[in-house]
Amino acid sequence: MRSVSQTRQERIKQRSLERRERSRQETRQAILEAAIRMFEREGYEGFSLRQVAENIGYTPTTIYLYFKDKDDLLFAVCSQGFTEFTHALQTAYATHSDPLERLQALGWAYFEFGLSHPLHYQMMFMQRAEWITEAPSAKGDAEGSNSYLIQMNAVIEAMKAGVIRMGDPIETTNLIWSGIHGIVSLALSMKGIVPKWEEAETRRLVKGYFQMLIKGLQP
Amino acid sequence: MRSVSQTRQERIKQRSLERRERSRQETRQAILEAAIRMFEREGYEGFSLRQVAENIGYTPTTIYLYFKDKDDLLFAVCSQGFTEFTHALQTAYATHSDPLERLQALGWAYFEFGLSHPLHYQMMFMQRAEWITEAPSAKGDAEGSNSYLIQMNAVIEAMKAGVIRMGDPIETTNLIWSGIHGIVSLALSMKGIVPKWEEAETRRLVKGYFQMLIKGLQP
DNA sequence: TTGACAAAAATAACACTGTAAAGTATATTA
């Protein structure tokens, strides 16, 4: 019975490990959620490890047991943003079949995400845009790249359908992306300061951008 | 002779005041120049009052005698950037007479400024874009607004010349500006990380953007 | 030239920040 006893022991050990691993992930998640709340309140510059720790009832140094450093935690917050962002693009892509409409729907989804998650957007695409290529998704790919692929797909299909001129898909995607990003990032910076950049006028601007885009990219 | 003596006294006092004011402006300028050097080395996040002070042989608190706080000094650094930026746009405007070429020349000047002053550009148009409307020029106007007016003028003249469709000048200017800003800001973020955003490819992108713009904004 | 005064600069201190090393409980295992 010795071998049986051993396997039972091993099973217990296994479960124990799993349980502790689970508990570990739970507190990690708790820290992350506190960090997200904190970030959405204070933004990139006001974000502080010590405040996150205090908020969740831990000592600042405890966070270092779950995240390498401040950047690592901030990166996790960023990743969560990318996941949500990719979802938004995915549904926009899925709910439209006409290539040109799809392209615009993606643009609007991008725009809406930016305006409804200003602090996240600023970190993801302005302060720490270099993370776009790193943020991992559930599938193991980079969420940032993932959302990019969605946009590029829409571009490629628009090309195939003959509604926009053929060309390097990456370059064309970057071109379209740049335009919307430019509008969104300036809107976030100027909102509440320059009247022409209030939400209503910015929406008009996006519309105008799409018009120009469609006409300008005709085959 | 009492009144003459008094006036002489007053003149001396006047000169003395002027001299001290001049000296005051000199050290203020010295601090500002050290701050600019510091900023161009360390960037927005790494910029530190204490390092500026040490660099110039002052105690940190001395800076507060010449600038209200860190933001005030940073704003002065920013303003200097806007002055240079406006100059770049001005010469681009002046050296071209054809409306469409002028528009493109302005775009290229914008692009070149961004790529050759990445840290300044990021502060001016990304981190602290709200300062655009405040940065004062020698003429007493806002340099940021000044540079904006140059761009808008070029847009208006292109409309008058009939090379781009009529429309709200501000909206059209914002549209064009957004596009270039989008490209420049993403280029600065992605340079050295994503191959498609190296300088050569970004230049192609700007070219493509102008093509799309001209075609898309045709009357 | 000296003494009063004002301006400029420095000290000291406070409340923060991120982070590393060392110590202490707490829980798990033999």
Add this chain to the structure above:
DNA sequence: TAATATACTTTACAGTGTTATTTTTGTCAA
């Protein structure tokens, strides 16, 4: 129950911006 591994805290360091206070310096009038 004793040994050990894990989770967490304490302490500490080197920074940061900023304020109030004190010292030094320079200017001016008697």
